[in-house]
Amino acid sequence: MANEFPQTLTIAGTDSGGGAGVMADLKTMQERNVFGTAVIVAVTAQNTLGVQDFMALPQKLIDEQFASLAADLKVRACKTGMLADAEHVHGVVENLKRYDFGPLTVDPVMIAKGGAALLADDAVETVRNELVPLADVLTPNLPEAERLTSQEITSAVGMEQAAVALQDLGASNVVIKGGHEATPDQASDFVLLADGRSFWLTAPRVDTVRTHGTGDTLSSCITAELAKGADFESAIRVAKDYVTAAIANPIAVGHGHGPLNHWAYRQGGAE
Numbered sequence: 001m002a003n004e005f006p007q008t009l010t011i012a013g014t015d016s017g018g019g020a021g022v023m024a025d026l027k028t029m030q031e032r033n034v035f036g037t038a039v040i041v042a043v044t045a046q047n048t049l050g051v052q053d054f055m056a057l058p059q060k061l062i063d064e065q066f067a068s069l070a071a072d073l074k075v076r077a078c079k080t081g082m083l084a085d086a087e088h089v090h091g092v093v094e095n096l097k098r099y100d101f102g103p104l105t106v107d108p109v110m111i112a113k114g115g116a117a118l119l120a121d122d123a124v125e126t127v128r129n130e131l132v133p134l135a136d137v138l139t140p141n142l143p144e145a146e147r148l149t150s151q152e153i154t155s156a157v158g159m160e161q162a163a164v165a166l167q168d169l170g171a172s173n174v175v176i177k178g179g180h181e182a183t184p185d186q187a188s189d190f191v192l193l194a195d196g197r198s199f200w201l202t203a204p205r206v207d208t209v210r211t212h213g214t215g216d217t218l219s220s221c222i223t224a225e226l227a228k229g230a231d232f233e234s235a236i237r238v239a240k241d242y243v244t245a246a247i248a249n250p251i252a253v254g255h256g257h258g259p260l261n262h263w264a265y266r267q268g269g270a271e
């Protein structure tokens with residue numbers, strides 16, 4: 001049906017603290033006026049201080065969530081986040097090949113801000129070989145780009161080279177996020193589009209520890225925009241503006257790496 005409301009899907013882990021993972025994704029999707037659905041791959045016991053525990057769900061239950069969605073909804077764009085281990089990465093890939101959920105944004109989540117591993121070490125190869133080639137948009141942060149390319153990134157040129165290497169692995173559009181970069185005044189991300197065009201997206205770096213879920217927020221906003229029919233460049237540009245506003249207008253929640261203000265963009269940025 002042509003006039004179905006835009007529906008999106010996040011395939012990821014939960015965050016009991018509400019700031020990252022599926023929770024950040026659904027809040028972002030809601031704010032961007034699309035209908036959000038979720039396939040839960042793992043459940044974390046988590047707050048702004050860290051990840052206390054997590055468990056991945058049985059693959060059969062994950063397969064059933066995909067089947068439930070495919071049987072009823074019309075998902076126009078989807079994303080992946082925390083996938084836990086190689087077996088689950090592979091299981092998700094199988095489902096992504098089985099069903100058409102529109103353009104896929106892959107956020108190759110590996111380590112949480114607090115330092116906890118959300119992806120088993122030996123799963124990086126499965127992400128590289130099986131998931132990255134399916135990505136219409138790939139959004140690694142710097143440590144993730146380093147792991148996927150097996151190259152150290154120490155400069156802007158290094159980020160540009162990593163984006164090319166990731167396209168060579170099969171990702172169509174690549175966004176290398178510079179949130180972890182040591183630059184004091186700018187948060188700069190490098191974008192390499194499928195057609196070879198490239199550009200930098202730069203925003204003032206906010207001096208804050210409230211950056212829990214920044215990557216999830218960026219990738220789910222890209223997904224929301226794609227579901228509404230945006231082209232890749234516009235979707236990525238809107239997402240950068242959205243996450244910048246969400247970081248720049250903090251809310252006080254928790255005692256550690258606090259969550260973002262997902263309302264900020266709607267409110268024009270300012271409180």
Ligand SMILES: Nc1ncnc2c1ncn2[C@@H]1O[C@H](COP(=O)(O)OP(=O)(O)O)[C@@H](O)[C@H]1O
Nearest residue numbers: 141177178179180187188204205206214215247
């Ligand atoms: N302190 C900050 N100020 C402004 N933008 C930031 C800050 N930290 C991260 N960002 C931006 O948030 C987005 C997510 O980046 P990053 O934090 O690297 O992702 P991840 O959560 O996957 O580690 C990027 O657009 C990045 O530039």
Ligand SMILES: Cc1ncc(COP(=O)(O)O)c(N)n1
Nearest residue numbers: 013014020021112113212213
């Ligand atoms: C379930 C889940 N998914 C993703 C992240 C990464 O978010 P961040 O890097 O901001 O901690 C997280 N902490 N928890």
